[in-house]
Amino acid sequence: MTVVGAGVVGSAVARELARYPALRTALVDARDDVGDGTSKANTAILHTGFDAVPGSLESRLVRDGSRLLAAYAADCGIPLERVGALLVAWDEEQLAALPALAAKARRNGYDDTVLLDAAEVRAREPRLGPGALGALAVPGESVVCPWSTTLAYATQAVRAGTDLHLNCRVARVDQVTGAAGHHVLTTDRGTLRTRWLVNAAGLRADEFDLLLGHRDFTVRPRRGQLLVLDTPARDLVRHILLPVPTALGKGVLVTPTVHGNVLVGPTAEDLDGPDAKDDTATTAEGLEGLRAQGARIVPALLGAEVTAAYAGLRAATGHEDYRVRAHPAQRYVTLGGVRSTGLSASLALAAHTLDLLTGAGLDPGPSAALPPIRVPDLGRTAERPCVRADLIARDPAYGTLVCHCERVSLGEIRDALDSTVPPVTPDGLRRRTRARGGRCQGSHCGAAVRDLLRRAGGTPT
Amino acid sequence: MNTSSTSTDTNDSTSDSPSGRSGGTGGTHRDVDVLVVGAGPAGLAAAARLAALGAGRVEILEREREPGGVPRHCFHRGFGTGAESVDGPAYVGRWTAAAERAGVRLRTGVTALGWTGPLTLATTGPDGPAEVSARAVVLATGARERPRAARLVPGTRPAGVFTTGELQQSVYLYRQDVGRRAVVVGAEQVSYHAVDTLRRAGVAPVAMVTEYERHQASPAHATAARLRYGVPLLTRTTVTALVGHGRLAGVRLRHSDGRTTTLACDTAVFTGDFVPEHELARDGGLVLDPGTLGPAVDMSFRTTRDGVFAVGSLLHAAEPAGTAAREGVLAAVPVLAHLAAVPGTHRAAPVPVRVDAPLRWIAPNLLATATARQPFVLRTARFLDRPVLQVAQDGRVLHHERLRGTAVPNRTVGMSAAWVRDVDPDGGPVRITVLGTTGGTPTPTEPPAADGGTDTP
Numbered sequence: 033m034t035v036v037g038a039g040v041v042g043s044a045v046a047r048e049l050a051r052y053p054a055l056r057t058a059l060v061d062a063r064d065d066v067g068d069g070t071s072k073a074n075t076a077i078l079h080t081g082f083d084a085v086p087g088s089l090e091s092r093l094v095r096d097g098s099r100l101l102a103a104y105a106a107d108c109g110i111p112l113e114r115v116g117a118l119l120v121a122w123d124e125e126q127l128a129a130l131p132a133l134a135a136k137a138r139r140n141g142y143d144d145t146v147l148l149d150a151a152e153v154r155a156r157e158p159r160l161g162p163g164a165l166g167a168l169a170v171p172g173e174s175v176v177c178p179w180s181t182t183l184a185y186a187t188q189a190v191r192a193g194t195d196l197h198l199n200c201r202v203a204r205v206d207q208v209t210g211a212a213g214h215h216v217l218t219t220d221r222g223t224l225r226t227r228w229l230v231n232a233a234g235l236r237a238d239e240f241d242l243l244l245g246h247r248d249f250t251v252r253p254r255r256g257q258l259l260v261l262d263t264p265a266r267d268l269v270r271h272i273l274l275p276v277p278t279a280l281g282k283g284v285l286v287t288p289t290v291h292g293n294v295l296v297g298p299t300a301e302d303l304d305g306p307d308a309k310d311d312t313a314t315t316a317e318g319l320e321g322l323r324a325q326g327a328r329i330v331p332a333l334l335g336a337e338v339t340a341a342y343a344g345l346r347a348a349t350g351h352e353d354y355r356v357r358a359h360p361a362q363r364y365v366t367l368g369g370v371r372s373t374g375l376s377a378s379l380a381l382a383a384h385t386l387d388l389l390t391g392a393g394l395d396p397g398p399s400a401a402l403p404p405i406r407v408p409d410l411g412r413t414a415e416r417p418c419v420r421a422d423l424i425a426r427d428p429a430y431g432t433l434v435c436h437c438e439r440v441s442l443g444e445i446r447d448a449l450d451s452t453v454p455p456v457t458p459d460g461l462r463r464r465t466r467a468r469g470g471r472c473q474g475s476h477c478g479a480a481v482r483d484l485l486r487r488a489g490g491t492p493t
Numbered sequence: 494m495n496t497s498s499t500s501t502d503t504n505d506s507t508s509d510s511p512s513g514r515s516g517g518t519g520g521t522h523r524d525v526d527v528l529v530v531g532a533g534p535a536g537l538a539a540a541a542r543l544a545a546l547g548a549g550r551v552e553i554l555e556r557e558r559e560p561g562g563v564p565r566h567c568f569h570r571g572f573g574t575g576a577e578s579v580d581g582p583a584y585v586g587r588w589t590a591a592a593e594r595a596g597v598r599l600r601t602g603v604t605a606l607g608w609t610g611p612l613t614l615a616t617t618g619p620d621g622p623a624e625v626s627a628r629a630v631v632l633a634t635g636a637r638e639r640p641r642a643a644r645l646v647p648g649t650r651p652a653g654v655f656t657t658g659e660l661q662q663s664v665y666l667y668r669q670d671v672g673r674r675a676v677v678v679g680a681e682q683v684s685y686h687a688v689d690t691l692r693r694a695g696v697a698p699v700a701m702v703t704e705y706e707r708h709q710a711s712p713a714h715a716t717a718a719r720l721r722y723g724v725p726l727l728t729r730t731t732v733t734a735l736v737g738h739g740r741l742a743g744v745r746l747r748h749s750d751g752r753t754t755t756l757a758c759d760t761a762v763f764t765g766d767f768v769p770e771h772e773l774a775r776d777g778g779l780v781l782d783p784g785t786l787g788p789a790v791d792m793s794f795r796t797t798r799d800g801v802f803a804v805g806s807l808l809h810a811a812e813p814a815g816t817a818a819r820e821g822v823l824a825a826v827p828v829l830a831h832l833a834a835v836p837g838t839h840r841a842a843p844v845p846v847r848v849d850a851p852l853r854w855i856a857p858n859l860l861a862t863a864t865a866r867q868p869f870v871l872r873t874a875r876f877l878d879r880p881v882l883q884v885a886q887d888g889r890v891l892h893h894e895r896l897r898g899t900a901v902p903n904r905t906v907g908m909s910a911a912w913v914r915d916v917d918p919d920g921g922p923v924r925i926t927v928l929g930t931t932g933g934t935p936t937p938t939e940p941p942a943a944d945g946g947t948d949t950p
Contacts, residue, residue, distance in 0.1 A: 316645075316647045316733060319647055320645075337768070338642055338643050338645060339643070341647070418606075419606065419615075420622075421622050424619065424620075424622070425621055428620070429619075431617050431618050431621055458652070459650075473640035473641070475638060478662075479666060479669060480662070483667045
């Protein structure tokens with residue numbers, strides 16, 4: 033069994049398959065880390081699926097996945113805060129759209145929405161800008177750490193026996209037919225023979241599908257630029273503040289993060305051209321637009337320092353729903369068009385993939401319990417190692433801070449470098465520890481961090 | 494003193510303060526007379542002076558492993574005065590020695606996490622979490638350069654992007670390879686130090702870029718960079734994007750005539766644009782000045798909380814090491830006065846000092862009965878040729894002053910404090926306005942912002 037793509041979806045699938053010791057599973061990715069594509073640059077929201085297209089596969093998988101991930105996060109120490117969302121109406125048209133959204137939520141199996149009038153909105157979100165006419169509250173929406181989630185899936189899969197191959201781009205796929213039929217994957221790192229194949233290649237899922245002769249969809253990347261605001265902004269925002277979708281588009285959202293920041297974004301820019309799938313550049317217009325729109329939603333945000341700005345690409349296909357399809361004759365499943373809800377749906381999508389595989393004839397054999405894991409809890413509400421006397425008494429490295437802005441200790445960095453899925457770049461280390469992720473962006477600790485990474489054998493570029 | 498003695502400062506606020514979770518599993522508690530946070534020039538000088546003047550137990554907390562602050566990675570001369578000019582490490586070495594001679598307890602590798610009482614800080618370090626209570630706290634946490642993201646420079650996020658501080662640490666403290674061709678963003682004093690560091694590291698500085706019409710450094714530095722090292726200075730030029738995946742491939746620029754170009758380089762250094770490291774001050778609920786973004790202080794370095802003082806680049810980011818150290822020395826007198834005073838002595842509400850654009854900020858920015866005198870320092874957002882500054886309170890003009898020479902952005906502009914005695918302690922904010930400049934058209938006086946805010950670009 034081979035899963036192509038170690039993003040949040042592919043890693044979740046690998047973890048699901050790792051329950052079956054009789055399956056020998058490989059998880060391959062072209063990049064040097066898990067979750068290094070679309071999965072690392074999103075809004076970090078765990079959606080209830082209240083606004084999905086009713087009856088769609090996405091609706092069902094987001095709804096189920098959301099519950100599964102909330103439970104999984106609690107088990108593994110993935111930071112998650114159920115802050116709830118408010119869809120804020122800023123004009124009469126948006127206000128008029130709220131009851132229909134509540135009805136749509138009910139059709140998606142979500143019954144907990146509450147319509148709020150202007151005074152109630154102001155009471156719940158006191159820093160909101162002038163002109164909010166009302167809102168639809170969606171109390172089930174949560175914020176989660178996207179990096180820990182992918183890392184937890186991949187770590188658990190690898191510990192259960194999955195072979196993780198990074199820096200391993202698949203260039204071609206050849207079919208050997210017959211009873212002992214299999215696929216031969218030609219990769220950067222040699223040849224991989226596999227009987228079963230899952231395409232979780234995200235932005236490149238269409239290109240991979242083509243290697244197997246399918247032209248079901250085309251991925252047209254939709255760029256989303258985001259601003260991360262420094263921690264003092266966190267006190268200004270209590271809920272995920274969602275725009276009300278109208279004919280003119282979706283608008284941007286403002287959301288707190290589990291790490292104690294505030295995110296503003298994303299933009300939605302459909303990209304074309306040969307380099308579109310690599311175009312994760314932010315633009316002056318994009319960033320200025322986000323500043324202005326964020327300040328309209330919560331004016332006090334304008335005074336906040338920007339910690340980071342980045343852009344992610346969603347795997348949009350022009351279709352309303354996921355492009356998930358089993359090809360039993362090829363022993364192949366495609367998980368395409370998972371645009372922006374991959375994180376929320378990941379665990380349900382993994383279970384669904386297993387169903388599709390068994391439906392196509394896979395006999396996974398008996399299942400075994402996965403080894404339980406804990407990931408470092410990087411949430412703002414967690415007790416960090418640097419304040420734990422017991423931990424520091426045993427190992428002073430937990431009291432030796434390297435990254436001051438995010439209070440990351442030498443012990444945590446060392447643990448990450450020694451972990452099951454270790455980082456090889458400063459950015460990979462940041463996603464595991466938050467080192468260099470704060471307001472100074474490595475101005476104080478960047479040189480020290482690169483030095484630690486170099487000693488561990490990484491590529492401290 | 495290294496016991497878990499109870500102090501009046503570890504009161505019930507400990508339990509519900511987020512930073513009060515420091516112990517959890519049992520931290521230690523100490524009491525000192527003066528606690529200084531930050532062992533840069535300002536903190537070292539303040540502690541050395543206080544200990545020498547008999548302030549009692551004086552302790553400095555320094556989160557880095559070595560004392561010295563920013564100068565510890567400034568391997569260029571110019572620290573200290575005249576013939577005694579030395580490089581940064583040697584300069585702060587002297588202050589460290591002076592502090593230790595005076596009996597200061599210097600605790601490096603120890604971070605102040607937050608406040609658990611009015612004059613009590615939660616700390617952590619390799620010895621574990623602890624609480625330190627003091628009779629006076631001096632904040633000397635310094636400043637940092639704004640990194641690329643905070644300047645909203647668009648583009649990709651490749652490796653090879655530094656601030657001067659990170660560049661100097663990489664080159665001097667860790668001997669890392671920092672690239673081949675570098676663009677230096679900024680043309681103030683620190684930018685020229687970045688050029689020097691790059692050259693010493695074998696990196697070719699291919700250009701300096703500034704949005705201003707001129708450099709903002711000393712003429713000697715600017716001339717040397719341009720003529721001796723051949724580094725062109727691109728004025729009125731904006732960095733519009735960074736390009737490259739993995740490693741930086743170039744910097745896209747827009748020139749004053751609207752032309753855009755891309756300079757190929759694998760390193761970019763974002764220099765200057767300092768902001769105070771004010772997190773501890775903010776966490777403690779001290780009032781921050783809207784212009785400097787550091788804690789608001791009066792002429793005795795007193796913040797808005799009784800017993801908490803602040804010195805150095807935290808107050809006005811950033812100043813030369815000598816200026817910061819001088820403030821540390823000056824602050825010793827008011828700190829001693831506080832230690833000698835009866836606790837709870839009534840202190841009148843200070844009068845804030847505000848500036849109008851194109852001035853960016855002024856420090857000190859509170860006026861109260863002062864026990865120390867220091868001149869005011871200001872910053873401007875524009876070049877101003879021999880500007881006339883007007884000081885007024887509630888429409889009453891207190892003072893006019895024509896500054897000599899040109900007020901230069903990113904450089905300190907000094908202003909006399911003689912008018913302070915004429916300020917009405919019960920009046921409204923004092924406002925500093927630019928009335929005009931010589932030779933050119935008078936600068937239009939912008940209407941004062943209602944919130945007293947300043948023009949922060």
